[in-house]
Amino acid sequence: MKYVSTRDKGVSVSAARAISQGISQERGLFVPEGFPQVSMREIGDMADMTYVQRAAFVLGKFLTEFTEEELLALAEKAYGGGKFDDEAVAPLSKIGEREYILELWHGPTCAFKDMALQLLPLLMAASVEKEGLARETVILVATSGDTGKAALEGFQDVPGTRIAVFYPENGVSDVQKRQMMTQEGENVAVCGIKGNFDDAQTAVKNIFTDPGMAARLAGKGMAFSSANSINWGRLAPQIVYYFSAYASLLAEGEIAEDEGVNVAVPTGNFGNILAAYYAKRMGLPIERLICASNRNHVLSDFFETGVYDKNREFFETISPSMDILISSNLERLLYHLHGEDDGEVRRMMGELESAGRYRVSEAAQKALREEFAGGYADDGETKATIRRYFEEYGYLPDTHTAVALSVAKAYREKTGDSTKTIVASTANPHKFADSVLDALGAKNPENALERAKALEALTGVACPPQLLAALEKPCRFGDVVGKEEIGGYVEKLLGV
Numbered sequence: 001m002k003y004v005s006t007r008d009k010g011v012s013v014s015a016a017r018a019i020s021q022g023i024s025q026e027r028g029l030f031v032p033e034g035f036p037q038v039s040m041r042e043i044g045d046m047a048d049m050t051y052v053q054r055a056a057f058v059l060g061k062f063l064t065e066f067t068e069e070e071l072l073a074l075a076e077k078a079y080g081g082g083k084f085d086d087e088a089v090a091p092l093s094k095i096g097e098r099e100y101i102l103e104l105w106h107g108p109t110c111a112f113k114d115m116a117l118q119l120l121p122l123l124m125a126a127s128v129e130k131e132g133l134a135r136e137t138v139i140l141v142a143t144s145g146d147t148g149k150a151a152l153e154g155f156q157d158v159p160g161t162r163i164a165v166f167y168p169e170n171g172v173s174d175v176q177k178r179q180m181m182t183q184e185g186e187n188v189a190v191c192g193i194k195g196n197f198d199d200a201q202t203a204v205k206n207i208f209t210d211p212g213m214a215a216r217l218a219g220k221g222m223a224f225s226s227a228n229s230i231n232w233g234r235l236a237p238q239i240v241y242y243f244s245a246y247a248s249l250l251a252e253g254e255i256a257e258d259e260g261v262n263v264a265v266p267t268g269n270f271g272n273i274l275a276a277y278y279a280k281r282m283g284l285p286i287e288r289l290i291c292a293s294n295r296n297h298v299l300s301d302f303f304e305t306g307v308y309d310k311n312r313e314f315f316e317t318i319s320p321s322m323d324i325l326i327s328s329n330l331e332r333l334l335y336h337l338h339g340e341d342d343g344e345v346r347r348m349m350g351e352l353e354s355a356g357r358y359r360v361s362e363a364a365q366k367a368l369r370e371e372f373a374g375g376y377a378d379d380g381e382t383k384a385t386i387r388r389y390f391e392e393y394g395y396l397p398d399t400h401t402a403v404a405l406s407v408a409k410a411y412r413e414k415t416g417d418s419t420k421t422i423v424a425s426t427a428n429p430h431k432f433a434d435s436v437l438d439a440l441g442a443k444n445p446e447n448a449l450e451r452a453k454a455l456e457a458l459t460g461v462a463c464p465p466q467l468l469a470a471l472e473k474p475c476r477f478g479d480v481v482g483k484e485e486i487g488g489y490v491e492k493l494l495g496v
């Protein structure tokens with residue numbers, strides 16, 4: 001299987017190259033040249049497999065230069081050995097009759113980013129080796145909170161790699177910030193920026209594609225790559241859990257063979273929901289993809305109007321990992337929906353860069369509407385949803401998951417569509433204890449450690465030990481720079 005660039009499909013590379021390089025030189029994203037098919041029989045066979053085996057099976061469809069043994073070994077290293085605190089890795093919780101919450105946060109950093117970032121560093125190292133590249137890989141990450149920590153944890157002390165993470169100084173939760181500032185490892189750096197996530201992401205993309213910088217790095221035996229979801233190696237592992245969820249529901253008799261399900265995803269950079277779209281194109285019986293946004297609802301407006309317009313006020317919300325106005329992975333969807341027309345993608349992305357907006361073709365808008373439903377929930381609705389799920393079902397969702405639950409409910413009420421729904425749950429509620437306590441109308445202590453205790457006492461949901469540890473450990477990284485200083489910071493860090 002080859003991968004082509006969304007902005008120039010003449011650029012065609014192997015999976016190993018797509019992963020080791022991260023982004024194409026002309027700033028396009030790598031996409032598979034086709035959608036490998038998985039039959040209902042194969043999905044049925046997955047029912048008897050462990051998560052590790054399911055991952056190796058699905059990844060094998062895309063990473064064709066890797067042998068089954070290699071993929072099994074990598075998946076075992078990523079998901080086995082007690083790294084996840086639930087044997088199922090991504091377990092489902094049934095709510096009522098027709099809703100299933102897919103918990104993607106049982107990994108080391110308690111957010112769904114672990115599902116991909118426990119595996120990506122291993123795939124990256126293996127890809128660099130397959131490509132015969134004797135070099136040090138430098139990972140630059142722009143994070144809205146969860147990716148940074150998950151990437152640090154995944155790359156910590158992985159030989160041949162270094163990692164620097166940039167987060168918006170005022171755009172992440174206390175727990176998220178402490179998790180990053182206390183990161184251990186010899187090859188890691190963490191820096192706050194005065195700006196929002198989009199500023200960090202744009203700066204990192206500019207550094208990646210700066211030819212002068214690349215040349216200076218090469219002179220020192222280094223090369224950049226990306227651990228953001230613009231890297232195909234981030235997306236592919238995310239496809240796995242949609243198959244896994246369906247196989248589990250089949251095994252438990254919750255759904256019948258070929259029964260269609262809806263999938264609702266709390267969305268920021270459009271990576272997670274795009275993975276569900278890929279699963280659908282591969283044959284998983286997904287009916288509707290419900291794309292849930294918070295008050296920064298550039299995506300739901302886009303589904304409504306066919307116009308993507310980032311020229312709007314940016315809001316900080318209680319679901320900070322979704323506070324994004326430029327959803328990078330939408331570029332991949334646009335490529336597929338426009339009949340793989342790389343010229344059209346170049347046009348739209350050019351307009352996004354120059355004018356901050358673009359319109360999709362009528363045909364693409366129609367296709368969009370058939371596959372996706374968009375919606376958003378503001379902070380008030382999100383809190384009400386947390387409270388309702390806790391009171392009615394004894395289930396405590398985090399702020400991001402609650403956005404998806406809220407939007408899925410609104411969608412059901414508006415359309416009357418009662419298809420069973422898998423809701424992606426993207427973080428442990430203790431990561432956002434502050435807002436969750438507020439939602440429950442409880443007292444909210446100043447101190448983060450006391451907040452964790454308060455939430456435990458109130459709900460009976462234990463705070464994971466690694467989050468408690470982050471609140472107690474000393475901070476190692478306190479740098480904060482302006483958004484125009486990120487390039488200089490990287491140069492100094494690497495000595496180039």
Ligand SMILES: *Cc1c(COP(=O)(O)O)cnc(C)c1O
Pocket residue numbers: 111112113146147229266267268269270271272273321322400401426427
């Ligand atoms: C990253 C993140 C999201 C958004 O996922 P995308 O793949 O960027 O759309 C949602 N919730 C949480 C908790 C996250 O960390």
